[in-house]
Amino acid sequence: MSLSKEAIQHITDTALEAHGKSLGTHTPTAVLPAGCQVITLEKWQAGRSRFRGIYSTHSLADFSAYVADRALPDAKGFIDQDEMTCTLLFNLGNDAVPGHADDRAILKLKPSAGYKAVQAIGSRAMTQKDLSDWIEDWHQYLSAMDEAGGSMSIAKAIAAVRTITIKAASESDHTVSETSASRSTLDQIEARSKETLPTSLLFNVIPFEGLTEQWINLRVSVITSGAQPVLKLRWVGEEVQREDIAQEFKTVLQDKIGRNAALSLGAFDPK
Known part of the structure; x- marks a missing residue:
């Protein structure tokens, strides 16, 4: 006796309901019968499984204060001198223990009205x-x-x-x-x-x-x-003066952040 597609799907769903409800992940997840979807149950918890988010500001002082307040080990920042920005990753991790790189602080300096003029x-x-x-x-x-x-x-x-x-x-x-x-x-x-x-x-x-x-x-x-x-x-x-301004940006930012993060010139894409 051959089974229809609907019957096979019903048997699969029943088996998943009986034996495959939860997965052994750090963030609680479950397998749903329909289409074998894996979903997160984090939003149903009292709190999030881990801290993450993106803090953005134009203020160098506020950015430095936020980084100092977090003061997480292995925090790494990347300075783009052409764009006058700094992206700091608190959970980048390393080769042995890579992080998700989704806990960030982004500084983008805003030119003054006179400088724009x-x-x-x-x-x-x-x-x-x-x-x-x-x-x-x-x-x-x-x-x-x-x-x-x-x-x-x-x-x-x-x-x-x-x-x-x-x-x-x-x-x-x-x-x-x-x-x-x-x-x-x-x-x-x-x-x-x-x-x-x-x-x-x-x-x-x-x-x-x-x-x-x-x-x-x-x-x-x-x-x-x-x-x-x-x-x-x-x-x-113009070019020389712009380079001097960009270099001052890195120097001032490093002085304000101190040892709270390691800064490098360039950009990093965590993919």
């Missing part, structure tokens, strides 16, 4: 009004420098930017001989202002919470190829 303005083409408005908006963080390296007031810098004019001059030379003739033309375009135009703007800013102040040198350039002047600010030594 500097990054956004760098090498951007602006009109006179755009740049004068930007200087006016951030005047409390700015110092203006003239061509000789002396300081000038922000009010004069704004006035100089607003009163730029373009002066064009053309000069032609003609040479004639018995057998030939030549002609050369020299065009000169110059941008001038009624006030002394600043050559640099120094931006004083704390790039991220917990780090030290930085002086960012923004070189002012005027492009005269069009009918209206176009201005740009170039961050002098």
